[in-house]
Amino acid sequence: MPSDTTTLKGQPFARDQFEQLVKRRHFYTPSFDAYGGVSGLYDYGAAGTALQNNIVELWRKHFVLEEDMLEVDTTILTPYDVFETSGHVARFADWMCKDPKTGEIFRADHLVEEVLEARLKGDKEARGEKVEAEEDDPKKKKKKVKNIAAVKLDDALVQEIEEVLAKIDNYGGEELGLLIKKYDIRNPANNSELLPPVAFNLMFQTSIGPSANLPAFLRPETAQGQFLNFANLLEDNMQQMPFASASVGKSFRNEISPRQGLLRVREFLMAEIEHFVDPAGGKKHPRFEEVKDVELELLNRDVQLDGKTTVETTKIGTAVETGVVDNETLGYFLARIQLFLLKIGIDPKKIRFRQHMANEMAHYAADCWDAELLTSHGWIECVGCADRSAYDLTVHMKKTGAPLIVREQRKEPLKIEEWQCDLDKKKSGPKFKKDSKTIEAAVEALSQDLREKLSLDLVKDGKISIDVPGVNDGKVELSKELISIEKRTRLDTVREYTPNVIEPSFGIGRIFYALCEQVYWKREQDEARVVLSFPPAIAPTKVLIVPLSSNPDFEPLVRKLRLNLKKIGISTRVDASGASIGKRYARNDELGTPMGVTIDFQSIKDNTFTLRDRDTTEQVRASIDDITTAIANIVKGAEQWSDVATRLPKFEGQEVD
Numbered sequence: 001m002p003s004d005t006t007t008l009k010g011q012p013f014a015r016d017q018f019e020q021l022v023k024r025r026h027f028y029t030p031s032f033d034a035y036g037g038v039s040g041l042y043d044y045g046a047a048g049t050a051l052q053n054n055i056v057e058l059w060r061k062h063f064v065l066e067e068d069m070l071e072v073d074t075t076i077l078t079p080y081d082v083f084e085t086s087g088h089v090a091r092f093a094d095w096m097c098k099d100p101k102t103g104e105i106f107r108a109d110h111l112v113e114e115v116l117e118a119r120l121k122g123d124k125e126a127r128g129e130k131v132e133a134e135e136d137d138p139k140k141k142k143k144k145v146k147n148i149a150a151v152k153l154d155d156a157l158v159q160e161i162e163e164v165l166a167k168i169d170n171y172g173g174e175e176l177g178l179l180i181k182k183y184d185i186r187n188p189a190n191n192s193e194l195l196p197p198v199a200f201n202l203m204f205q206t207s208i209g210p211s212a213n214l215p216a217f218l219r220p221e222t223a224q225g226q227f228l229n230f231a232n233l234l235e236d237n238m239q240q241m242p243f244a245s246a247s248v249g250k251s252f253r254n255e256i257s258p259r260q261g262l263l264r265v266r267e268f269l270m271a272e273i274e275h276f277v278d279p280a281g282g283k284k285h286p287r288f289e290e291v292k293d294v295e296l297e298l299l300n301r302d303v304q305l306d307g308k309t310t311v312e313t314t315k316i317g318t319a320v321e322t323g324v325v326d327n328e329t330l331g332y333f334l335a336r337i338q339l340f341l342l343k344i345g346i347d348p349k350k351i352r353f354r355q356h357m358a359n360e361m362a363h364y365a366a367d368c369w370d371a372e373l374l375t376s377h378g379w380i381e382c383v384g385c386a387d388r389s390a391y392d393l394t395v396h397m398k399k400t401g402a403p404l405i406v407r408e409q410r411k412e413p414l415k416i417e418e419w420q421c422d423l424d425k426k427k428s429g430p431k432f433k434k435d436s437k438t439i440e441a442a443v444e445a446l447s448q449d450l451r452e453k454l455s456l457d458l459v460k461d462g463k464i465s466i467d468v469p470g471v472n473d474g475k476v477e478l479s480k481e482l483i484s485i486e487k488r489t490r491l492d493t494v495r496e497y498t499p500n501v502i503e504p505s506f507g508i509g510r511i512f513y514a515l516c517e518q519v520y521w522k523r524e525q526d527e528a529r530v531v532l533s534f535p536p537a538i539a540p541t542k543v544l545i546v547p548l549s550s551n552p553d554f555e556p557l558v559r560k561l562r563l564n565l566k567k568i569g570i571s572t573r574v575d576a577s578g579a580s581i582g583k584r585y586a587r588n589d590e591l592g593t594p595m596g597v598t599i600d601f602q603s604i605k606d607n608t609f610t611l612r613d614r615d616t617t618e619q620v621r622a623s624i625d626d627i628t629t630a631i632a633n634i635v636k637g638a639e640q641w642s643d644v645a646t647r648l649p650k651f652e653g654q655e656v657d
C-alpha cells in the first residue's frame with residue numbers, strides 16, 4: 001500500500017519522532033496510561049483539544065452555517081430496538097479469527113492484508129529492490145508482522161496478491177476464510193493455524209435503568225438520532241425540502257484490533273450530516289452549479305474491480321453527467337468535502353475519493369464514496385459519503401408508525417382510479433359490537449387487487465369473506481347489506497414520499513491525525529527544529545507573545561496586546577521564560593503557533609512590535625494597531641503572510657538560540 005513517507009518539504013518522514021512530538025506537546029496521549037492504558041482510547045491535551053475544536057468550528061462554518069443546516073444534539077445511549085430496526089444488530093460487524101492455542105484475536109481482513117503486504121516486501125527484498133523499513137509499535141512492545149524472510153515469489157503470484165490487496169475491503173467472512181487457507185496465513189507470532197473467521201458485532205452493549213431491563217447500545221454513529229427526529233426537523237424547516245440536519249458527537253465502536261493511534265479507536269468524535277432529498281427528479285442539488293468545476297481525484301468501482309488503484313482527475317460536473325457519481329447531491333457533497341479538507345490545510349495531492357464496491361457498502365447504502373487522505377499508514381478513509389436511500393426512515397416508520405415522510409401539496413391534483421369499500425357502520429356496529437373496529441381496520445387494509453376480486457364475489461354470492469385475525473376463527477363474512485365495493489375516481493391533492501438521505505460522515509480524529517502528519521516538517525538548518533504548519537484559522541494558539549526578558553517594564557505592553565487580541569477572540573500565549581527568543585519560537589513552532597510578537601526596549605519607546613511568521617521566520621515591525629490588524633486579517637483569512645510582509649516594514653531580527 002503506498003504510504004506518505006516524506007514531509008511537506010520532501011524530507012523523510014520519521015513517524016516515531018512525530019509520535020513523540022504529539023505526545024510530548026500534549027496533542028493526544030493514551031488514556032489511563034498510569035493504569036497501563038486501554039487500546040483504542042486516547043485523551044486530547046490542551047493543544048489537541050484546541051486544534052480539534054478549531055477543526056469542528058470550521059466544519060460548522062463550512063457546512064452548518066453555509067447551508068442553513070439544522071444542528072441537533074441527540075443521545076449516545078440508544079435503546080436496543082433502534083439498532084435492531086436499523087440493521088446494526090444483525091450486520092454491524094467485522095470478521096475476526098482466533099488462535100485456538102493462545103486465544104489471540106485478529107481482525108481477519110487486517111491480518112490477511114498485513115501478512116500479504118509483508119510477503120510482497122519479502123519478494124522485493126529478494127529481488128534486490130529498495131524496501132521501506134517496518135516500524136514496530138512501541139506501545140504494544142511487540143513487532144507487527146515481521147518482514148517475512150526475503151523470499152522471491154512467482155510473478156503471477158505477486159500480481160494475484162496485489163489484486164487481493166486492492167480489494168481487501170470487499171471480502172466477506174467466507175472469502176476471508178478462503179484467502180487465509182489459500183495463502184496459508186497463520187498467527188505471525190507463533191505460526192499456529194487460526195480458526196475460521198466469525199462475525200463480531202462492533203457495538204458496545206449496555207442496559208438502561210437499575211432493573212437492567214432496557215437493553216441498549218452506545219451509538220456507533222450519530223445518524224439514527226437524526227433520523228428519529230426527522231418529523232420535528234421537517235417542521236423546524238417549515239415543511240420545506242430539501243434540507244439537512246447535522247450533529248457533532250462521540251460514537252463508539254468496539255474495534256477488534258485498534259491500531260495506528262487515532263486512526264482506529266474505540267471512542268471518537270464524529271461530525272455527520274443527513275441531507276434529506278426528494279428521490280423523484282434525480283436527486284438534484286440547488287447549488288450544484290457552484291461546485292461543478294471542482295476537480296477531484298476519483299478511484300471508481302470499475303478500476304478497483306480490475307485490482308487497480310489508478311485515480312482519474314475529474315470535474316465533479318463530468319463525474320455526475322457520466323454517471324460515475326450517482327447523483328448531483330452526492331456529487332455536491334464530495335466537492336464540498338474536498339473544499340473543507342483543503343481549508344483546514346490538507347495537502348491537495350494527498351486527497352482521493354474511493355468508491356465502495358457493491359459488496360463493501362454498508363447494508364443501508366445505495367452508493368458510497370470515501371474521502372481518503374494519504375498518511376504514513378497509507379490511504380486512510382477519513383470521510384464516508386453515502387447515499388443511504390430511503391432505508392433508515394422507511395424501516396423506522398414501518399416499525400414504529402412514526403410519520404417519517406414528507407406530505408406535499410400537489411400543484412396539479414392527481415386523478416386516481418381505485419376500488420373503494422363502504423362499510424355501513426350503522427349496521428356493522430350493532431352486529432359486530434366489540435369487534436367492529438377491528439373489522440373496519442381489516443377492510444381498510446384490503447389491497448386494491450383483493451378489493452377487485454371481492455367486488456366480483458359480492459356480485460356473484462351476495463357476500464364476501466375476509467381475514468380478520470383475532471375475530472371468530474380469523475374469518476368474517478360481510479353481506480352486500482353491510483358492504484359495497486366500487487371502482488371510483490378520486491382526486492389526490494397530497495403527495496407522500498419518504499426522502500432519500502445523502503450522508504457525509506466525518507471522523508474528526510482521523511482528519512486530525514492525517515492533518516498533523518501532513519503539516520509536519522523540519523527546519524533545514526536544524527533537524528531538531530520541527531514545525532507544524534497549521535493554517536492560522538485552525539492552529540491551537542494563534543499568537544505567541546515574547547517579551548525580550550522578564551523585565552517588568554514589558555508587562556503593560558504584554559497586557560495591552562493580549563487584551564486587544566482577546567477582545568477580537570484571538571488566542572495567545574505568553575512565553576516570558578528565560579530561554580532565548582529562538583528557543584521560545586521553536587517551542588511554539590512545534591505547537592503550530594503561526595505568529596509571534598516580540599516586545600523589546602524599542603517597543604517601550606515607540607509602541608512598535610515585531611511580528612514573526614512561523615513558516616518563513618520573516619519579521620515585520622509596526623505599531624500595535626497595525627500588528628493587531630495584521631494578526632486579525634491573517635486569522636480570518638483576509639490576508640496571507642505575504643500580503644502583510646509586503647505592506648509593513650521588514651525587520652531583520654536574528655533568531656538567537
Ligand SMILES: Nc1ncnc2c1ncn2[C@@H]1O[C@H](COP(=O)(O)OP(=O)(O)OP(=O)(O)O)[C@@H](O)[C@H]1O
Nearest residue numbers: 253255263264265268381382383384505506507510
Ligand atoms: N474506529 C474508528 N476510529 C476512528 N475513526 C473512525 C472509526 N470508525 C470510523 N471512523 C470514522 O468515521 C467515519 C464514518 O464512519 P464509517 O462507518 O463510514 O466508517 P467505516 O467505513 O466503518 O470505517 P472503517 O472501514 O475504516 O472501519 C469514517 O470515515 C472515519 O473517519
